[in-house]
Amino acid sequence: MIELSQTEIEHIQHEMTLYEDPGAATIEALKIVQEHRGWVSDEAMEAAAKVVGVTPTQMEAVATFYNLIFRQPVGRHVIMLCDSISCYLVGYEQVRDHLKTTLGIDFGGTTEDGRFTLLPICCLGDCDRGPAMRVGEVYHDQLTPERVDAILAEYP
Structure with missing residues (x-):
């Protein structure tokens, strides 16, 4: 399992404060990971789910629904x-x-x-x-x- 950077974690935690239900920050967490890594691997998605406090399955449901989350490497x-x-x-x-x-x-x-x-x-x-x-x-x-x-x- 990979670890998110401290910067990624801090940005995700900040986004969580903007919602009554921290789990609502799921899409923002995915966008943050993608911004830092270029795409969202299974391992990074699981690490983000842990920070947000949702299951990997819940995080995957959001990641596969939102077509601007890249689930495989992309070009520059x-x-x-x-x-x-x-x-x-x-x-x-x-x-x-x-x-x-x-x-x-x-x-x-x-x-x-x-x-x-x-x-x-x-x-x-x-x-x-x-x-x-x-x-x-x-x-x-x-x-x-x-x-x-x-x-x-x-x-x-």
Whole structure:
């Protein structure tokens, strides 16, 4: 079993103080672990469950429900491409195909150099400016293959 860092524990404990029921901080605990480790392993999830005071099964239920918790290693930059009907109608397929070809991976894959992971996401809430994607925490909209190339170049 791995141990969480003191910083991770302190951040989780702080989040727990913000809720009447400390177990409500489960999602925040997972986000903290992911922020520090890049993803949430089974062992890290169990350690976080112990800090929050929930069972590993309860923590797993939250981790598998919330699609922004990564349960396996991901690249340095996670690309989430919106595949909603709004983006689909304005060029999603062309952008999707270009990303897959340029990166040499399919959805769920990570480039050989560990630079990018490509994931679909059902909606980014950018429906009036699609097609859209998110790289890390940064949103990019009105995508074209050329614009995608310029965006990818911004991420080492």
